[in-house]
Amino acid sequence: MDFFANFMAGFSVALEPTNLMFCFLGVFVGTLIGVLPGIGPVGTMAILLPVTYGIAPTTAIIMLAGIYYGAQYGGSTTSILVNIPGEAASVVTCLDGYQMALKGRAGPALGISAFGSFIAGTFGVIGLQLLAPPLVSVALRFGPPEYFSLMILGFVVLTYLAQKSMAKALMMAGVGILLGTIGLDTMTGMPRFTFNIPELLDGVGLAPLAMGLFGISEILLNVEKTVKQELLTTKVKGLFPNLQDWKRSIGAILRGTFSGFFLGILPGGGAVLGSFVSYALEKRISKTPEEFGKGMIEGVAAPEAANNAASQGAFIPLLTLGIPANVVMAILLGALMIHNITPGPMLVKEHPQLFWGVISSMYLGNIMLLVLNLPLIGLWVQLLRVPYALLFPMILYICLIGAYVINNSTMDVTLMFLFGVVGYFLRKFEYEPAPLVLAYVLTPLLETALRQSLILSGGTFGIFVSRPISATCLVLAAALLLSSLLPMIRKKRETLVAEAEDDS
Amino acid sequence: MNADRVSSLFWLLLGLITMYGSVQLGLGTLREPGSGFMAFLAGFFISCIAVGIFLQSIIRYRGTPLQIKVLWAGSSWHRSFTIGLLTLGFILALEGLGFFITSFLLLFCLFKGVEKLSWGKAVLIPALTMTISYVVFNILLKSNLPRGIFGF
Numbered sequence: 001m002d003f004f005a006n007f008m009a010g011f012s013v014a015l016e017p018t019n020l021m022f023c024f025l026g027v028f029v030g031t032l033i034g035v036l037p038g039i040g041p042v043g044t045m046a047i048l049l050p051v052t053y054g055i056a057p058t059t060a061i062i063m064l065a066g067i068y069y070g071a072q073y074g075g076s077t078t079s080i081l082v083n084i085p086g087e088a089a090s091v092v093t094c095l096d097g098y099q100m101a102l103k104g105r106a107g108p109a110l111g112i113s114a115f116g117s118f119i120a121g122t123f124g125v126i127g128l129q130l131l132a133p134p135l136v137s138v139a140l141r142f143g144p145p146e147y148f149s150l151m152i153l154g155f156v157v158l159t160y161l162a163q164k165s166m167a168k169a170l171m172m173a174g175v176g177i178l179l180g181t182i183g184l185d186t187m188t189g190m191p192r193f194t195f196n197i198p199e200l201l202d203g204v205g206l207a208p209l210a211m212g213l214f215g216i217s218e219i220l221l222n223v224e225k226t227v228k229q230e231l232l233t234t235k236v237k238g239l240f241p242n243l244q245d246w247k248r249s250i251g252a253i254l255r256g257t258f259s260g261f262f263l264g265i266l267p268g269g270g271a272v273l274g275s276f277v278s279y280a281l282e283k284r285i286s287k288t289p290e291e292f293g294k295g296m297i298e299g300v301a302a303p304e305a306a307n308n309a310a311s312q313g314a315f316i317p318l319l320t321l322g323i324p325a326n327v328v329m330a331i332l333l334g335a336l337m338i339h340n341i342t343p344g345p346m347l348v349k350e351h352p353q354l355f356w357g358v359i360s361s362m363y364l365g366n367i368m369l370l371v372l373n374l375p376l377i378g379l380w381v382q383l384l385r386v387p388y389a390l391l392f393p394m395i396l397y398i399c400l401i402g403a404y405v406i407n408n409s410t411m412d413v414t415l416m417f418l419f420g421v422v423g424y425f426l427r428k429f430e431y432e433p434a435p436l437v438l439a440y441v442l443t444p445l446l447e448t449a450l451r452q453s454l455i456l457s458g459g460t461f462g463i464f465v466s467r468p469i470s471a472t473c474l475v476l477a478a479a480l481l482l483s484s485l486l487p488m489i490r491k492k493r494e495t496l497v498a499e500a501e502d503d504s
Numbered sequence: 505m506n507a508d509r510v511s512s513l514f515w516l517l518l519g520l521i522t523m524y525g526s527v528q529l530g531l532g533t534l535r536e537p538g539s540g541f542m543a544f545l546a547g548f549f550i551s552c553i554a555v556g557i558f559l560q561s562i563i564r565y566r567g568t569p570l571q572i573k574v575l576w577a578g579s580s581w582h583r584s585f586t587i588g589l590l591t592l593g594f595i596l597a598l599e600g601l602g603f604f605i606t607s608f609l610l611l612f613c614l615f616k617g618v619e620k621l622s623w624g625k626a627v628l629i630p631a632l633t634m635t636i637s638y639v640v641f642n643i644l645l646k647s648n649l650p651r652g653i654f655g656f
Contacts (some may be wrong), residue, residue: 174549181543181546404649408647411600417592454536
């Protein structure tokens with residue numbers, strides 16, 4: 001009865017005209033930036049953060065969430081038609097999607113991608129609705145030591161999955177924590193590292209940081225390259241997959257949904273991990289694995305389903321524990337805190353309208369996305385023809401105006417620019433900015449949890465290992481760190497052995 | 505010059521300065537951590553990882569180390585440098601000239617100077633953008649964008 005009552009209450013919030021409008025705006029913008037290479041959901045959410053200051057928190061989160069899962073839909077369009085992923089989670093879709101397009105099957109590829117995303121998104125929302133409330137009761141057993149240890153585990157998982165060096169990802173997490181300490185100490189009121197700049201008393205600001213690291217730096221890096229877009233000139237037709245396509249894809253869609261959803265829940269997981277794992281799984285269980293990469297529809301259906309399911313699953317740790325599973329959720333956490341709402345176990349009790357309203361809006365958002373992505377495919381194809389030379393100045397302009405209107409201050413624009421330059425050099429030197437932003441957002445919670453734990457324990461760190469949940473999280477984190485070192489040790493040993501044999 | 509070595513030395517310096525600054529803020533005790541406690545831990549962590557990256561860059565030297573000059577090889581770095589300079593100029597001129605004039609000039613320089621578009625497009629697109637922005641931000645949203653010496 002509770003489930004049904006919550007379901008209806010959520011829909012009553014989601015169907016309010018303002019929320020419907022912002023849901024549509026969010027999924028439309030999400031699809032747009034998913035289609036357009038050069039800017040991703042993180043940068044877009046950061047740019048639109050200031051827009052959310054003047055609207056209700058529920059509406060703000062509905063819109064920002066729409067951008068996230070909308071981008072998963074849009075990213076498949078460029079992957080299939082141009083062989084350039086619109087955003088990171090669609091990288092895998094390029095492998096078989098573009099090959100299908102070359103064989104004249106762009107329509108079914110786009111169609112199965114949209115339908116698969118819709119099915120996965122819908123199941124994902126159902127899973128979110130069923131799993132979130134029971135997890136809240138588990139989360140109520142979390143105290144400061146458990147929160148601290150879980151956040152540490154989240155950092156380790158995120159860095160473990162870093163595309164490049166884990167050490168560099170850990171470094172970024174450390175720098176993020178340092179940036180998070182700038183401003184007034186919430187416990188003592190003492191200014192920290194503000195250098196007598198009054199604007200820094202409130203800290204660096206999530207919007208300038210994220211816009212700089214993900215928006216400005218992306219522009220600075222992209223303008224250095226000449227990316228040749230080979231847009232398919234053949235007309236895209238036949239968007240509805242045939243019966244054979246469905247027979248081959250439905251299993252892949254369901255498996256992708258399941259794997260993507262649970263991988264999305266993991267701190268450090270998300271749409272990217274979900275898409276890669278689901279593709280690998282399909283290839284592993286296929287009777288014709290050698291055909292993957294040559295236009296297998298399962299190779300499109302599975303990762304597209306997984307990345308959408310993962311984007312729903314990622315909301316679970318945020319809404320129930322207040323821990324963002326990835327950098328996108330970190331932006332959402334920042335947005336909630338800007339509205340003076342602390343996500344966590346008490347969210348469903350203190351703000352039920354927000355909790356159930358956001359979840360219910362995702363059903364509607366998925367329907368809107370199916371409508372946007374199929375009939376409007378012609379529009380998205382035309383947008384792909386817009387050269388980057390016209391796009392990037394507009395993105396830069398939007399970033400500049402977005403940074404200024406946060407506090408009507410040039411300081412935020414300056415900070416955004418500085419972080420843009422920093423982000424440019426970080427990426428040049430192969431440091432990923434995502435762990436930095438995640439650590440930055442988590443630092444106030446992390447510091448509070450650490451200090452409260454030490455006060456509770458009378459100054460000993462034993463409290464983190466004496467409590468079972470906390471100890472489990474720390475053991476898992478240590479195991480992940482060790483397991484990442486073991487291949488290096490083994491490889492080094494093999495290298496040394498080989499060198500010794502050469503010398504002798 | 506090995507890129508990882510250079511970056512690790514930078515981070516080590518940052519970590520050490522952070523630790524020094526944190527001590528100035530006050531570390532407190534373990535029973536009652538002070539304002540500098542978390543920052544000290546962050547600085548210590550950064551310093552340790554920096555040493556690790558530095559050692560990693562030496563141990564891996566027999567492989568293919570990441571050289572600084574390679575990072576910019578084959579790229580049109582002067583374009584990003586130009587855009588960076590133009591954006592800096594925008595920030596410096598913002599309060600003086602006002603938001604719309606500086607934005608127009610920035611967009612014009614990007615379209616004409618950097619992307620070499622025609623005069624028509626380089627003037628028309630910024631003009632259109634500024635017109636729409638003026639309506640949206642000044643009239644509809646009543647935002648307080650800087651007006652500068654020309655009053656708009």
